[in-house]
Amino acid sequence: MKRPILMALGLLTFSIATAQAADIEFWYGNTGNVEEAIQKQCADFNSAQSDHQITCVGQGSYEVGMQKAIAAYRAKRHPVLIQFFDAGTLDIMLSDAVVPVEDILPEVDWDGYIAGARSYYETSAGKLFAQPYNSSTLLFYTNKTQLEEAGVTETPETWEEIIGAARKLKESGHACPFVTDGDTWRVLEQFSARHALPIASKHNGYDGLDAEYAFNTTFAAKHLSNLVEWRKEGLVRLATDTRAGDYTAAFNAGECAMMEQSSGSYAAAKEAFGETYELTAAMAPMYEGHERHNTFVGGASIYVMKGHDEAEIEAAKAFLDFLRQPEQQMFFTAATGYVPVTNDALDAITASGEADSPKYLTAKIGVESMNQPGTPDTRGIRLGFYVQFREIFMEETQKAWAGDQTMQIALDNAASRGNELLRRFQQTYRNVQLP
Template sequence: MRYSMVKRIAATGAVAAMMIGVPACGSSTAGSGDKAAESNGKTEITLWSWDTNQEIVDKFEAKNPDITVKLVNAGTNKDEYTALNNAISAGSGAPDIAQIEYYALPEYAIKGELEDLSAFGAKDYKDFYTPGTWSSVNVSGGVYGLPMDSGPMAFFYNKEVFDKAGVTEVPKTWDEFYAAAKKIRATGSYIVNDAGDAGFYDSMVWQAGGHPFKTSADGKTVTINLTGDEGAKKWTEFWQKMIDEDLIDTKTVGWSDDWNRELGGGSIAAMLTGAWISINLATNSPQATGKWRVAQLPQWTEGAHVNSENGGSSIAMIKSDNDAKKKAAWKYMEFVSHSTEGADYRVGLGAFPSDTKSLAKSEFLDKTTVTANKQEVEYFGGQKYNEELATAAKNVASGYEFLPFEVYARSVFTDTAGKAFSGDGSLSDGVKAWQAKLVDYAKSQGFEVKTK
């Protein structure tokens, strides 16, 4: 599905442009601070979203005849955020509500560009959402979005390749993962690929218990401690060992045609990624239908159950002084994200749930087929794969923080830490260079910076 691919692209994206002044995009949408547009007594609100189609808007308008929702696809990650920054800076043309990925949300919240949804009662919704998604929309004591979907990390693997290599037990620890990687490499395949993915690095540091980034409650002080954080060091050292011993494919870039072919043919035997990948696998690597399975991520401590997120997005309300539009926007946000009808609709299209009720439904947990090219296929060999993914969602550790300029941070990962994947220095040296660049950037943006 489109939004599934968006999440992975966003995790890798070269998106520095959103942080740089560029010409205004000339949006014709009504600004969030403008007078409420009314037609025949209706309040009109504008929604920017890349994965909501007109049908759900129509459903909402049928239930709320006094509200009109203007749906605009302003593009994904870089395109949408650049347009949003321009519109907010110009003081006109911004939407009333926008789909914003979890990793980008803090930037808008800390700059005071989003409404704190606590005023609408959102703080009472904690138990409705999964721990990881709820944590991701809570920033500096406020609630700045409602979760729309999620990406709990999971271990997707090609059982046929694993069996061929003599790996008959799914690795439960990272030591076992390392041992399995050596066996799989001996057959000519790689256990996973990574050509330098900043979003993946974040997720794995998170799963290792890391907290390298922190922003003060007042948004003025940022801690950037990649070189000293124990979780970051643990993952960096482990992944360097995998690179040094040629146990991961560092040449194949994710989302390329080569990547899809190698996943389908078994040259890449597994993935450590978000739960939303199921549809992408079945659609883009159909030759491996029936061969893949799903398990939990390996753990740093035997018997532990710690997980992280990769991808996912929220729906947020742009700051406004127009009460009529804010009330209408909140109604739509509740419908699409918090109502049973809205959640069921999104899950039916293939979004991985952000709410606990959807994760507990038998029709979701018992599913053995994946929708690919409008057909239902047993891509995971008849496994009830959503059972495993629901467990992964429950195990997500809360409290991980993204930088208040995470989009910029990911855009400069390739030229710093990413060099290690092409053999240009070590990953630890690259992470050190990445931190230095982030510190400089934070200072240039007026933040007080701490490095430990």
């Protein structure tokens, strides 16, 4: 009868010995095949070691994840690890709710991250706040089969060539040569970055909270006005003009022949095209006479939240270390189309001999795009209430698409409404120093 008690005692001492072990939570926002890949990584982490246990909780979307994080943090029930999306970066940095990953993991070689991915999540002084996770950037996709049918043999690379190809497509009876949803990330942010145009003064806010929007005075304004003109000509279509009602679906179904979309869309398009159409993916188009610069990293990164004990932080560090491994990044890239953003992961892909296979194709193009020469205006966007600004931009430009106002007026309105947001943000964080 003594034996069970002894065993219980033994178990007790064992559990004291591993008191460092912890159960932690990681909140993310993705759904679909990305969510499956995240859950797979969590399961693999749990089975690869026995010290820590992670529970990965899907929140349905980035926005909802952020809302819940705010509520949870106020109630002191927040997770250790949380994924936040690009547009919320400044809100998080000033929140005092997270610890920079560079402070928590000082021994990691953070310079192994490619510059284009690093700069978005680091302070003006160069300290990395978050570990990039699902990274993507903007690519240009074409339906090569349809282009060839219209007599376009060379895949267009510049906007001038795209419009030339679009005219040929239209002449051959194609109803939707180029499709876009007019989304801020695609038509303003990534366009401004690769053409090295400032979105706001103070290098997009990196040099101070007193930045002001400037995109309405740059070449981006001309481009957006062009898009409206091209739509009138029948060369460009909006998502709402398509039968599918969604521009990615319209492209994937063969309704539209060209689009700009995240590298994360490659896998779905490839699968939808099947044997029917041939797909091309390349860096997003430039205007002739402009030097190409880096595109921004999109997607999301992982932050470590404050207010947890040492054991939980240890578990969080272990999980972040796990995700940084080249083989994990390769798995994630192959499963989702997101781009690996560390040099060792890129080397591993090259060494695998599969660098040109479809599953790693976007990695190659995406990294090339983010690795183009940068300027202080192409580091990222460090502007307050930026999520709200994206909505204002969409609202004002939609009125221009509908013909209620010119694109220039729409952009001027968006800039002045955005500036009001910036001033209020500045006042809200009056007591905080921009890191």
